[in-house]
Amino acid sequence: MKTLERNITIQLVKQGNILSPKGFKAAGLHAGLRYSKKDLGMILSDTPASCAAVYTQSVVQAAPLNVTKESIHTEGKIQGVIVNSACANACTGEQGLKDAYEMRNCAAAKFGLPDHYIAVASTGVIGEFMKMDKIKQGIELLEPTADGADDFEHAILTTDTVTKHYACQTEVDGKLITMGGAAKGSGMIHPNMATMLGFITTDANIASADLQKALSEITDETFNQITVDGDTSTNDMVLVLANGQAGNSQLTETHPDWPQFVALLKQTSENLAKEIAKDGEGATKLVEVNVTGTQTKQEAQVLAKTIVGSNLVKTAVYGSDANWGRIIASMGRSGVTFNPGDTTIAFGEITVLQNGVPAPFSEAEAKSYLEEPTIIINVHLKEGTAAGTAWGCDLTYDYVKINASYRS
Structure with missing residues (x-):
């Protein structure tokens, strides 16, 4: 366009x-x-x-x-x-x-x-x-x-x-x-x-x-x-x-x-x-994932959507758990090739992985951030200059309740 x-x-x-x-x-x-x-x-x-x-x-x-x-x-x-x-x-x-x-x-x-x-x-x-x-x-x-x-x-x-x-x-x-x-x-x-x-x-x-x-x-x-x-x-x-x-x-x-x-x-x-996305069944939080530094926009979009669609990531967000390992693990199955050693991940402004190495951060501060109604996950790569965004929500007990009786 x-x-x-x-x-x-x-x-x-x-x-x-x-x-x-x-x-x-x-x-x-x-x-x-x-x-x-x-x-x-x-x-x-x-x-x-x-x-x-x-x-x-x-x-x-x-x-x-x-x-x-x-x-x-x-x-x-x-x-x-x-x-x-x-x-x-x-x-x-x-x-x-x-x-x-x-x-x-x-x-x-x-x-x-x-x-x-x-x-x-x-x-x-x-x-x-x-x-x-x-x-x-x-x-x-x-x-x-x-x-x-x-x-x-x-x-x-x-x-x-x-x-x-x-x-x-x-x-x-x-x-x-x-x-x-x-x-x-x-x-x-x-x-x-x-x-x-x-x-x-x-x-x-x-x-x-x-x-x-x-x-x-x-x-x-x-x-x-x-x-x-x-x-x-x-x-x-x-x-x-x-x-x-x-x-x-x-x-x-x-x-x-x-x-x-x-x-x-x-x-x-x-x-x-x-x-x-914010009104997902049973959801309590809107999750936005921004991926930068890919070779193509499509790669960034695929990575972002894979992360936000991961049930393990979604449940971690629901539990306000800064489990960044689930994020990079989901990226690994996305089909997009990238260097894990050049990967940086942050919850908002809280960096938890810096160039493939765990970064020191306050668990209490991260938990407090993840209790907010809108969560932003930022992923930075060094493969190129393209970027992409995806949106989703957390996965809660209420999602199961709603869909277990959808026809009732």
Whole structure:
């Protein structure tokens, strides 16, 4: 992706969300797919929006993904997104595919749109059929509004403990461009991609092909760099809608403000990804791993994700144990070649391994640091100048409790 030597300014939208950009509405309600919580949501753009998406890399893919891919492929435009929780509609055969199409068609009819202007997403239990009578009744009750973001955010949750949202702004052609996002994800997180759904809206003017290029490249540095438990879902999807209502000239890689837009999308994606990692099932701490000094960025990313995904590292973090041996041991199985004798490891600013030799440090100080809600592990190598980051969480007793009774 092209970058320019220039100042890039991104501003946070306080209390921002998926409806912060111009021209979007949302809704969420309880359709009866689960006992009492909201379970059906909708995002609606005032006009057809350029669309880009990335999906799970699992060979087992749920029916809604196939329907959404077809919708986007038809024209590259999406105007509405219908989402349900409680049921993944995965491994449900021809009936599941039929149900996903019916969800799309019912939403299109409700809002007077062509079928292919609707994307479909589902999350929940694998191998159960959709309660289509309740889905259809729920769709008829959906009335997206300009203040419906919170209802939508709650409607897409499964084992999440909090909603996840973010919004930021930048200038393109002197026009204020806003981007907002909502996401869900808590367990079965190990992208390419994760048990997560991410929805991003923007009022920027950009063609679908250019939007897709930006999203695909940014995903490798953000959503694909988080892990909770090493499992990949059947339903993972990140969808970006750009309706052009900010009035900027159309963005392309040759546009002088292209880096501004890329930075906007990266910051939105990274913040949503970190919120997912932080809310890992049973988690008490967000863990960030930074690796520098590799020959390639990919090597740094692989090392970082291997470390943050290690169950031994995750349990050590949960126990506030500065057991750096688990970190370098996980690096050894990453598939990346490096010199252990040139490896330095630190918990925050506390160096525990210096050029392959144990460094003296205060166990009490390290323990105190590891009791913080956000832990940063820094790994420095001397193989090159590349760097990469990954995010995850600790592994607790509650993770087992939650997943031992997920269907209950």
